[in-house]
Amino acid sequence: MTPLLEARGLSKHFAIRGVGLFAKRIGTLRAVDEVSLTIAAGRCLALVGESGCGKTTLARCLALLHRPSGGSIHFDGVTIYDDKTFNSNIIRRDIQMVFQDPFSALNPRMTVAAIIAEPLNIHALGDRRMRAARVVELMESVGLSPSLADRYPHEFSGGQRQRIGIARALALRPRLIIADEPVSALDVSVQSQVLNLMLDLQDALGMSYLFVSHDLAVVEHMADDVAVMYLGRIVERAPRDDLFARPSHPYTRALLRSIPRPGGGKRTIGAALGGEVPSPLDPPSGCPFHPRCPQAADICRAERPLLEPLEDNHFAACHFKDTA
Numbered sequence: 001m002t003p004l005l006e007a008r009g010l011s012k013h014f015a016i017r018g019v020g021l022f023a024k025r026i027g028t029l030r031a032v033d034e035v036s037l038t039i040a041a042g043r044c045l046a047l048v049g050e051s052g053c054g055k056t057t058l059a060r061c062l063a064l065l066h067r068p069s070g071g072s073i074h075f076d077g078v079t080i081y082d083d084k085t086f087n088s089n090i091i092r093r094d095i096q097m098v099f100q101d102p103f104s105a106l107n108p109r110m111t112v113a114a115i116i117a118e119p120l121n122i123h124a125l126g127d128r129r130m131r132a133a134r135v136v137e138l139m140e141s142v143g144l145s146p147s148l149a150d151r152y153p154h155e156f157s158g159g160q161r162q163r164i165g166i167a168r169a170l171a172l173r174p175r176l177i178i179a180d181e182p183v184s185a186l187d188v189s190v191q192s193q194v195l196n197l198m199l200d201l202q203d204a205l206g207m208s209y210l211f212v213s214h215d216l217a218v219v220e221h222m223a224d225d226v227a228v229m230y231l232g233r234i235v236e237r238a239p240r241d242d243l244f245a246r247p248s249h250p251y252t253r254a255l256l257r258s259i260p261r262p263g264g265g266k267r268t269i270g271a272a273l274g275g276e277v278p279s280p281l282d283p284p285s286g287c288p289f290h291p292r293c294p295q296a297a298d299i300c301r302a303e304r305p306l307l308e309p310l311e312d313n314h315f316a317a318c319h320f321k322d323t324a
Contacts, residue, residue, distance in 0.1 A: 002077045003038035004208050005062065005095075005176055010035045010071035012054075012061050016281065030280050031057040033232035034071065036307070039176065044202065044209040046223035046240070048216060048255065052277055054232040055212045056100075059178050062210065063095050064088040076175075093123060096169040100181040102161035106153040112139070112164055113149035119171040138167040141204075142197060159190035166197065170205075178210045183218065195222060216259050220244060225313075228252045231288040232280055234307055238314040248316040250293045287319070295320060 011034055016027040031054045039045045047055050060066040062073060064081060072082035075091050096119075099105040106115055113135050120131045136146040142163040153161055162182060169177055179198070183191040195218065202209060211222050219226060219240070226243045228236040228251065236249040247253045254273035275292035278284050284291055290300040299319050307317040 001040070004041040004076055005039040005210075006037070006074045007062060008036050008072045008074070010058070010061060010073065011069045012057050012066055013069045027281050030232050030283065032061060032068075035229075035232075035234055036071075037227055037234060037237065039208050039210060040225075041175070041208055042202075042206050043224040044211055044222055045225045045227060046211045046213060046219040047227050047229060048213055048219055049229035050277060051214060052280075053229045054280070055214075055229055056180055058229070059097075059180050059210060059212050063097055063178050064091065065097070093172045094175045096172065096174040096177050098162070098165050098169050098177060098179040098182045101185050102158055102165055103153075103185070105165050106161055108153050111150050111152060112144075112156075115153070115164060116167050116171055119168060123172065125172070134171065138170055141170065141201065142167045143193075157190075158186050159194060162186060162194050163197065166194075166201070170201065173205070174207065176208045176210065178212070180212045181214070182211075184213070184215070191218070198222070216255055220259075228255065231278060231283055233288065233317065234315075235289065235318070236316045237307070238310075242314055246314075248310050248314070248321045249289075249318045250295060251289050287317075
C-alpha cells in the first residue's frame, strides 16, 4: 500500500558564516541528516527526541516550509521534492500545520472569522456565504461558539487560541496535519482537552498526523507509530505499543525512563541519560550517541550504525540492537 507521505534520505543543512557582510562559510549545521520515514493514511506518527534534535526542522521540510538540502519527499505516490522537483502547490491544500505557540501563530489584527477563512480566501474556495458557513462549522467542530467569530486573538485563552489554529488548519480539509508541539505551551489542564479534540477529529475526518513532541507521556496517548530522533537522525522507529514495551536503542530506553508515573518515581527501563547533546556543527564519529551511551564499544566510535529491522515494523540504529 502506498504511504500517504514518504521521505527518503531527507537532509537539511544550514551554512554557518563568520561575522561581516562578506563573511566566508565556516561550517555546516546538519539539522536533519538522511532521514527516511513514512506516514500511512489515517495514522499518527509521533516524532520524539530532546530539544535541538531536528524535529521541527524535519517537520517544516516535510511541509515544504523549508527547502531540503537533499533526499526526496513523496505524497500519495507523487514526488513533491527531489533534486529536480520542488512543487509545494501539489500539497498546499493536503498538508497543513498546527504550530507550537498559539500566541504568535495568529495574526493579532485579524478576527477569528478572518483567520479561519484565510485559507479559503487564498485558494478561492466558494463564495462569501459558503466561507462564512464553513467558519461556523469549523468553530463548532473545535468546541468554540460561533458567536466569538468577531473577536480578536488577545481575547482568548491559550487553549482557545490553539483551537482556532486547529480550525484554520482544518479549513481546506487536509489529509495530513503536522502538529509541532501543539500542547507544550498550554496549561496541563488544557492539554488533555486539545489532545482529545485532535483524536476525535482524526476519527471523524480520517486524517493523518505527524505529531512532534518531546513529551513521551503525550505521545503514548496520541500515536500509532513512533520515530525517535537524535542529532538529526532517526535512531529507532516502531509501532507505539512495541516501542514502549520493547525499546531497543539505549537513547529510547533513557527517554522512556524519564516519563513520570502515577505515585511518583520513574520508569525503570534502561539507564539514566547523562551528558550533553553534541553539537550538530561537529557531530561525533561513528554512532552520534556513543559519548552518552552506557554500552558504547569501539565499534560505536568507529562506525555509524544503519537503521535496520529488528523485527516486523521495528527498526533501530544500534550495533547492539539484537542484545537489548
